[in-house]
Amino acid sequence: MSAGNEPMRRKAAEILDRLEKEHPDARIYLDYDSPLQLLVATILAAQCTDERVNQITPALFERYPTAGDLAQADPEELQEMVRPTGFYRQKSARVQEVCRIIADEHNGEVPDEMDTLTRMPGVGRKTAAVVLGQAFGRPAIAVDTHVKRVSTRLGLAEGKNPDKIEARLAELFPESRWTRATELLTSHGRLICTSRNPDCEHCPVSDLCDYYQESIAR
Ligand code: SF4
Incomplete structure (x- = not known):
């Protein structure tokens, strides 16, 4: 500078x-217990309040604890679970695409690099920065x-x-x-x-x- x-x-x-x-x-207002939960919650929080996302994520992550579980979920069942967050078809499809990549290419672990995160469909710099800053403790x-x-x-x-x-x-x-x-x-x-x-x-x-x-x- x-x-x-x-x-x-x-x-x-x-x-x-x-x-x-x-x-x-x-602090951030989304509830989460892992980088995966925060990434999914952040995707669901688009055009929605954090409070509403927090209402549905406990049941969602209990039903589908891993990226593989979310990737393989029945699409209609997943849509129903995320419906209260709005744009539920797009959001559930996005969650499944991202989780498929995490499960198949990253051993089920959310990557901790900006470039890798933002190469995933629908994961922009803001979403990636939330995950890096909060779940991985990186400056973001x-x-x-x-x-x-x-x-x-x-x-x-x-x-x-x-x-x-x-x-x-x-x-x-x-x-x-x-x-x-x-x-x-x-x-x-x-x-x-x-x-x-x-x-x-x-x-x-x-x-x-x-x-x-x-x-x-x-
Ligand atoms: S616009 Fe916002 S930051 Fe500026 S004085 Fe008002 S409340 Fe504070």
């Missing part, structure tokens, strides 16, 4: 420090809708392209904080910097926020 980015890096660090105080319990920035909204409002990143936002945040935050930055920005987006009604008056980083500063200048 060039020296010209130092002020932005300091701003990014200050934001994380304050968000850490505001959201000490920040997962740009979901909350991270995207909060980081652009704050002026840390710009545009709508998640890959570019991820690359920008990776420049601003030290690698050791990538996963925690994801958790903190996500929690802030869920609890304070919501899509429709951000609670700027009670936000601990409002003095550092482009969106807020521009709104009070109007």
Whole structure:
């Protein structure tokens, strides 16, 4: 990173420090016991709330504990189980495709590399980063809708392209904080910097926020 980015890096660090105080319990909201469970839960969480996914995954993983079990499941039965998460036909087909690859090509273990994960059908960088960061403890920035909204409002990143936002945040935050930055920005987006009604008056980083500063200048 060039020296010209130092002020932005300091701003990014200050934001994380304050968000850490505001959201000490920040975490991801999907329940899981293994990398496989988290990968499947993340696929099911597309266009769905984490809470709803958490309601169906215990029974799902009890019925199909391994990647091989999920790959070989009766498609209609699997569809019924994931139906509450929406887009259930596509999601169950995707889960089965991914699990078939994991079972056949990776001895039933979820790979722990970004490139290998993102070569799987329907596994984008965000999904892969969630699995790497949370289930494998690797530094990873997962740009979901909350991270995207909060980081652009704050002026840390710009545009709508998640890959570019991820690359920008990776420049601003030290690698050791990538996963925690994801958790903190996500929690802030869920609890304070919501899509429709951000609670700027009670936000601990409002003095550092482009969106807020521009709104009070109007
Ligand atoms: S000041 Fe408002 S817009 Fe900016 S991060 Fe806080 S809640 Fe979001």
